[in-house]
Amino acid sequence: MKYHPIDNALFIKNRKDFMAQMKPKSLAVFNSNDVYPIGADSTMPFQQSRDLFYLSGVDQDESILLLFPDAVEEKHREILFLTETNDHIAVWEGEKLTKEKATETSGVTTVYWLQEFDKIFFELMSQANTIYFNTNEHYRATNVVTETREDRFIKKTKQQYPAHNWAKSNPILQRLRSVKNPIELELMQQACNITEKGFKRLLDFVKPGVWEYEIEAELMHEFLRNRSRGFAYTPIIASGKNACVLHYVENNQQCKDGELILLDVGAEYANYSSDMSRTIPVGGKFTKRQKEVYNAVNRVKNEATKMLVPGTIWKEFHKEVGKLMTSELLGLGILDKTDVKNENPDWPAYKKYFMHGTSHNIGLDPHDYGILWEPVQANQVFTVEPGIYLPDEGFGIRLEDDVVIQENGAPHNLMRNIPIEADEIEELMNK
Structure with missing residues (x-):
């Protein structure tokens, strides 16, 4: 990104406000946008999911934010999952966020690499009754893309955890995002x-x-x-x-x-x-x-x-x-x-x-x-x-x-x- 660093107090407050409106024993997951292909090996410039950015300040692809205010372990009440950076990625794409930099950006203290998501998600879903899914419900929304990353996550989760209740994060975000900090x-x-x-x-x-x-x-x-x-x-x-x-x-x-x-x-x-x-x-x-x-x-x-x-x-x-x-x-x-x-x-x-x-x-x-x-x-x-x-x-x-x-x-x-x-x-x- 080209912009100056943003005070992470914004994202800390946004998460606090969102979690205050969640049901008891519920967790919420927010996925980054995909990188969309053009043809051959070309892609469109990445733009982050606005909801994920609003809640975390993280501005890179293949990122997940999980919020679970009633998690048994305090460290699991806010979690970021990111692509693990390494020397190869640094040479070809530029270095991704480190765990330390992700905490500095977002204020989230618990950061795991993306490959750990399924294991930790399973553990936390065993403690939760409800999961909040994040869908785009803007009154002018038109989605001609077959499936977004969020869509794929929702479909997979409903199949793997059919006994859980689910709720919508969008009504909460509609209200929060409309009034500016x-x-x-x-x-x-x-x-x-x-x-x-x-x-x-x-x-x-x-x-x-x-x-x-x-x-x-x-x-x-x-x-x-x-x-x-x-x-x-x-x-x-x-x-x-x-x-x-x-x-x-x-x-x-x-x-x-x-x-x-x-x-x-x-x-x-x-x-x-x-x-x-x-x-x-x-x-x-x-x-x-x-x-x-x-x-x-x-x-x-x-x-x-x-x-x-x-x-x-x-x-x-x-x-x-x-x-x-x-x-x-x-x-x-x-x-x-x-x-x-x-x-x-x-x-x-x-x-x-x-x-x-x-x-x-x-x-x-x-x-x-x-x-x-x-x-x-x-x-x-x-x-x-x-x-x-x-x-x-x-x-x-x-x-x-x-x-x-x-x-x-x-x-x-x-x-x-x-x-x-x-x-x-x-x-x-x-x-």
Whole structure:
């Protein structure tokens, strides 16, 4: 990893909070992600299971965390199992975590090599009545991979221990991961700071004739040189009408004078995500119409942000933002009163021009865990990202910041230093 060491107090607290919600005489197991093949002997870059990372800070493959608060022996209440490092691995892959380094990283004092797992697991299952399995139950999850490492572990364990009860770790993690620890907020701020550096670099770089992929390269350069692994998600760099394709990721077109570029990009840092949207003029100046629409989107974003306070219900929040957007679209002449009067309540008139949601949880994943039917809480982190898309006029505008819900008052904007006002962007692009 490129990031600075993380205070293991974060992972110690996360495990303590998780174990406090486990049933008596139960244990929980968390497996690392697989290294996924591409073809021949090529693989995709490894990314750790976010749940395992959240509970341990361990960021290497073939790792297992076992939690058993009622274990007979105190040393077996928290255990890490890791691939044994040796001289051969050190030469070919780089040295893996030693037992001492794993304890320093995670705060887990009992570390075994992976080949000891089956024996120790059998011993501990004889003391347990229930095992917690870790499945991905995010509301947007899609899994086209046949079997993950976690899936294989669950299938094997159910076959070998059919008399045990089993429970789900995900509901506990959904609740815990949605509210951020101060250390997590610092890591997310760092991800946003790196994104800020990338965006400011672009304001000096973008000129008519530049290609979308050249903009992507500038961002990646800035991200990597600031200890990020790169983009937190596939970047969207959409010029002209491309901005009206919500998940445009080809990034292969030339940017022309008079067009706008919609940027939906964010750096990751220490596995934590940032998620920013900005829209900038290729030639350094908005047209009158572009600026009118831009400022309308920005007003919606600012008013929507103020609504994200403790107690807010996510679905109701989106309805209120829809009313703000409807008002702005009427003012722009994009909608008229007849459109609103005759609208389908299940798909209001504004949805033709603003068809996606306004906010989602963000954290270890760009679309992070969060229980959306419960009231918003302090220290949850949300994006705020309204947009207006006008393919007939050849442009789309989306503006997005990441904000931390506060106990009192308006949310704290982690992207407060990233330019967003239209006049400021023009000034910086033409300095």
